Amino acid sequence: xxxDATTLDDIYSHDxxxxxxxxxxxxxxxxxxxxxxxxxxxxxxxxAHVGTIYTQENPFLARKIGAALVARNAAAHIEGPLAxxxxxxxxxxxxxxxxxxxxxxxxxxxxxxxxxxxLNGGYQSYRRxxxxxxxxxxxxxxxxxxxxxxxxxKTEIIHRLQSLGVQSIDLEDLASHRGSALxxxxxxxxxxxxxxxxARISSGLDPARPVVVEAESSRIGQLYLPPQIFAAMKSAPRxxxxxxxxxxAEFLVRAYAEDIADYKDFAARLDGLVRLQGRERVEAWxxxxxxxxxxxVAAEMIELHYDPSYAKSRERRGxxxxxxxxxxxxxxxxxxxxxxxxxxxxxxxx
Numbered sequence: 001x002x003x004d005a006t007t008l009d010d011i012y013s014h015d016x017x018x019x020x021x022x023x024x025x026x027x028x029x030x031x032x033x034x035x036x037x038x039x040x041x042x043x044x045x046x047x048a049h050v051g052t053i054y055t056q057e058n059p060f061l062a063r064k065i066g067a068a069l070v071a072r073n074a075a076a077h078i079e080g081p082l083a084x085x086x087x088x089x090x091x092x093x094x095x096x097x098x099x100x101x102x103x104x105x106x107x108x109x110x111x112x113x114x115x116x117x118x119l120n121g122g123y124q125s126y127r128r129x130x131x132x133x134x135x136x137x138x139x140x141x142x143x144x145x146x147x148x149x150x151x152x153x154k155t156e157i158i159h160r161l162q163s164l165g166v167q168s169i170d171l172e173d174l175a176s177h178r179g180s181a182l183x184x185x186x187x188x189x190x191x192x193x194x195x196x197x198x199a200r201i202s203s204g205l206d207p208a209r210p211v212v213v214e215a216e217s218s219r220i221g222q223l224y225l226p227p228q229i230f231a232a233m234k235s236a237p238r239x240x241x242x243x244x245x246x247x248x249a250e251f252l253v254r255a256y257a258e259d260i261a262d263y264k265d266f267a268a269r270l271d272g273l274v275r276l277q278g279r280e281r282v283e284a285w286x287x288x289x290x291x292x293x294x295x296x297v298a299a300e301m302i303e304l305h306y307d308p309s310y311a312k313s314r315e316r317r318g319x320x321x322x323x324x325x326x327x328x329x330x331x332x333x334x335x336x337x338x339x340x341x342x343x344x345x346x347x348x349x350x
Contacts, residue, residue: 002120003092008129008203016092016117022101023094023123031192033094033119033126034200039077041070041101063100070104078112090115098122127192133199134226141167141205143232144322144346147215148241150306151248151255151298153330153338154214157241160339166346167211169201177221194223202229210349212239212342237320239345241338243327249298251330263289277305322349 005011011033019036021028024047028038042050046069054062091109093116095101102118109116119125146154155178161168172178174197176188189197205211215238218230225233243251259266267286274282281304285297323345327338 001117002098003117004120005125005129008133008199011126011129012200012203014092017089018091020091020093020105021095021123022105023096027096027123030190031123031127031196033123034196036094037081039081039105041073041095041105042066043073066100067104070101071108074105074108078108085114087113088115090117092117092119094119094122094126096122097124130192130195130199133202134195134228137228139228139232140202141207141209141211142349143229143236144210144212144349145215145233145236145238146212146241146342147238148243149248149302149310151252151302151330152241152243152327153251153335154241156335157339157342158212158214160335161212161343161346164339164343166343167205167209169198169211169213171198171213171216171225172220174198174201175220175223177223188221188223191223195226198226198229208350210346212346237322237349239322239342240324241327241342242324243330245299245302247327247330247334248302249295252298252302253294260289260294273305 003014003016005014019033021032021036021038022041023032023038024040024042024044025038026044028036028040032038046066050062050066050069053065091114093102093106093109098119098121102122106116106118121128146157148154155170155172158168158170174189175194188194213229213233216225216233218225253260256266267289270282270285270289285300288294288297323341325338325341325345327334
């Protein structure tokens with residue numbers, strides 16, 4: 001049997017016991033359906049080998065070799081991670097196009113007595129739904145931008161808004177990147193995986209209420225914002241956060257505490273600013289980091305790099321300013337007060 005998903009909600013709300021991706025580990029790592037586990041019926045190397053035989057030698061021979069490999073790998077899964085499943089287990093299985101790999105595995109499981117179904121169209125059908133949602137449909141809720149220069153705690157406010165019941169999306173968290181010149185947060189997901197995460201969050205938004213997102217460019221690290229959300233952001237009204245330079249410098253030192261602990265790597269990232277700031281200034285900052293003068297570097301980067309950069313980008317932004325919120329401090333209590341103030345402005349727009 002096949003399962004037809006005509007909307008993303010069909011995928012998000014399925015009632016199968018387990019969602020199984022039988023594609024190769026590399027395919028799974030690039031992106032997969034939410035909650036899916038990977039039980040590959042062909043490894044990356046096996047799939048490449050079978051594909052080569054199919055195109056360069058003989059399709060029949062490739063199918064015969066592929067069938068043997070699928071059966072061998074299926075046996076390992078049945079004896080391994082699936083060994084404890086009872087007779088009522090009902091999995092949904094998918095591969096790239098919903099063809100031979102998922103069909104072969106489902107057939108074996110059904111012969112055992114399990115109630116396995118395959119996703120019609122496989123991963124490709126899911127990906128078409130993602131593209132339709134993020135590239136062809138208007139963003140589902142009105143957007144309000146949270147704007148402010150580097151070091152004003154925008155990301156922390158986004159998180160506090162969520163706890164206050166205000167719709168918000170932390171785009172930098174989804175992209176695993178802090179967004180600034182020193183913004184490494186970890187390996188970034190693939191573009192497809194980023195879009196999968198964004199689509200799932202977007203699908204749960206209440207269209208009658210605004211959603212707050214941090215003001216971003218079209219790119220976060222190496223990832224691009226899908227066109228519909230970026231179009232909504234370009235015309236969205238803004239709430240501006242301001243704070244003293246000293247408070248912002250102190251905040252940056254706290255926010256980058258783990259990075260600063262490995263100051264050699266942190267200092268090496270500054271090399272990316274040589275084109276904008278010149279070798280002499282960058283080397284002076286690196287030397288200050290080695291001397292432990294983190295607050296000095298933060299203050300100078302705010303004054304000489306971040307603020308001028310934000311001023312230029314802000315000139316290009318549209319949208320009216322709903323409110324300007326000044327932070328007397330950017331410690332936890334100060335951020336709590338800021339979040340409450342921002343939440344009040346957002347609720348006034350509903």
